[in-house]
Amino acid sequence: MSSVDIIAEKISTLLRQNHFYHNLSVPCLVEKILARNEAVLTSTGAIGATTGKYTGRSPKDKYIVKEPSILEKINWGSINQPISSESFEKLYRKIINYLHQKEEIFVFDGYAGADINHRMGIRVINEYAWHNLFARQLFIRPTEDELASHTPDFTVISAPTFKANPLEDGTNSETFIIISFEKRIVLIGGTEYAGEMKKAIFSCMNYLLPQKGILPMHCSANVGIEGDVALFFGLSGTGKTTLSADVTRKLIGDDEHGWSSSGVFNIEGGCYAKCISLSREKEPQIFDSIRFGSVLENVAINEETRVADYEDGSLTENTRAAYPIQAMDNIVDPSLAGHPTTIIFLTADAFGVLPPISKLTREQAMYHFLSGYTSKLAGTERGITSPEATFSTCFGAPFLPLPATTYADMLGGLIDQHHVQVYLVNTGWTGGEYGVGERVKLKYTRAMIQAAIEGDLLHTETIKADNVFGLEIPLHVPGVPDDVLQPAKTWVDQNAYYIKAKELALKFKENFKQFSNVAEEVYEKGGPL
Known part of the structure; x- marks a missing residue:
């Protein structure tokens, strides 16, 4: 019997135990959560849970098992850290034995991928009932008929109170998020932060979908009454969820999508x-x-x-x-639509020098996609207590197992094929850097995005307001003061603006050196001047 078969048998044996609850309804899960004192019931009927010291993702504790079939495909490094098959199997046995001792364990069966032609069956096994409720609400819930024939392609096993021993288990700390692509298993331990489950499945889809010619994207998406689709790329805290939730447009999804030959589909079933x-x-x-x-x-x-x-x-x-x-009332159900006409790259610029909105050329679009500049906002990762300038390739580097150029090449081809207009939108600071300036007003950002999506900016007069980034800035946007559109004009000290702009431009150039040999034209034409 192969190691894959042995692991599958262990899971099957585990799930035959009496203390396992399979696919409980929401009311039953809420009852379990309250009875187990895992969380409290709030005034709106939602449950309120806390996650202890882990209130964000733990990127330094995420691993991919170094297996023969994926060895040459994965972009190994500080993001995709390798771990041996021996360490994985040892931790797997420990977790299975640990869960056997628990009085109650919870199982959810569902899917990732709203397009039935490209969806992946998933099974989530949880130590906590509230984590199982989280999984039920975030992933795609099957119908009764689908549940009867459901087969998991990937299984997530989450045991927050199980802690690894780094000396024995080959981990960096007590916490671990490990993906085995050959065994189709994700192990999570040592952290109560529920977001690790959804991002682990997203990482799996980011590996699997490109092999089918489908681009996985860390973005939100919505669609207008005429079927015009807009995508919003950006890291946590840049406004993907907020800006895609538009009363005048229907939401496709708030965070993770695939782009196939048929159009865009949501990977998740929740927000x-x-x-x-x-x-x-x-x-x-x-x-x-x-x-x-x-x-x-x-x-x-x-x-x-x-x-x-x-x-x-x-x-x-x-x-x-x-x-x-x-x-939500204003959604597309099922969560799929046609090809995008507009793409918005969202960035929270802590330097306060990027314009609130700019129209990108093709080379600039590829440059900013590969750069993925933003600021890590407080709490999204452990140790981040204030905004910090960073670059996250494709606006989702922590979730990309393959080389970044794989995703960028796919996006560039799709932009060309479907004649998509791309904009860079700064939802961060204006009038000065973080601590001096202020966040761009949400009402202004909404007005700019509305103008972009409706095509009002396609023929609007633009200006290259500085000689640093070379970005085309519209001179007028309905509902937005003209001075707000040009960042230099919002700074009291013009000299300070240019010093800070040049400082950020140097960071862009230094970061992009990793791609200069594979994206020379983009490097020369798309970046700062």
Whole structure:
């Protein structure tokens, strides 16, 4: 019997135990969560859970098993760290034995991928009931007929209270997120942060989909009444979820998508919205989606009234709300649509020098996609307490097992094939760097994106407002003061602006050196002057 068969048999044996609960309904899971004191019931009916010291992803604790069939395909390095098959199998046996000792374990069967031609069957095995509710709300829930014939292509086993021994297990710490592509298993331990499950499956799809000629994307997507699709690329905190939740357009999905020969499809079945400072006034669709069955993660809850305080970031700035996409009224169901006409690259510029919106040439689009500049915002990863300038290839480097140029080449081909217009939108700072300037007003960003999607900017007069980045900035956008559009004009000290702009430009150039030999034309024509 092969090691794959042995592992499959161990899982089958595990799931035959009486203390395993398979595919519980939302009310039953909520009852279990409350009975087990895993979380509290909030005033809206959502459950409120906390995750201890791990309030964000742990990228330094993520591994891919070094297996023969993938050895030459993976972009090994600090993001895709290798771990041996021996270490994986040792940890697997430990976790299985650990879960055997638990009184109750929870199992969810579902899918990743709204397009039935490209979806992947998944099984999630959880130590915590609230993690199982999270999985049920974030992944695609099967119908009764689909459940009867469901076969998992990948299995996630999550045991938050199981901690690795780095000396014995070959890990960096007690925490680990390990993907085995040959055995089709994800092991998660030592962290209670539920987002690790969704991102692990996204990483799997980022490996598998390109082999089928499908581009996986870390983006949100929506569609207009005439079928015009818009994509929003960006890392956590840049506004993907907020800006794609538009009352005038239908939401396809808020975070992860595939782009096939048929069009765009959501990889997930739910939303994982960052909700620090959330309000009904600013984000009504998200606010009203947080109701019974939703999961609030690390949101401060009043002990007496059980009302969520979205302004309170004492636990973390990375407060989250997980809910099924069907909790929103203005959605596409099933979550798929045609080919995009507009792509928005979102960046939260902590330097405060990039324009609020700029129109990109093809070379600039490829340059900024490969660069993936933004700021890591507080709480999205352990150790980040204030915005920090960073580059994350394809706006999703932590989730890309393959070389970045694989995804960039696919995107470039699709942009050309479907004549897509690309814009760079800065949702970060203006009038000065972080600590001096202020965030670009949400109402201005919404107005700029609306103008871009509706085609109003295609023939608008533009200007290259500085000789640093060479970006085309529209001179006028309905609903936005003209001075806001040109970042230099928002700074009191013009000399300070140019010093800071040149400083950021040097960071771009230094980062892009890794691609200069494989994307020479993009390097020369798409980057800072």
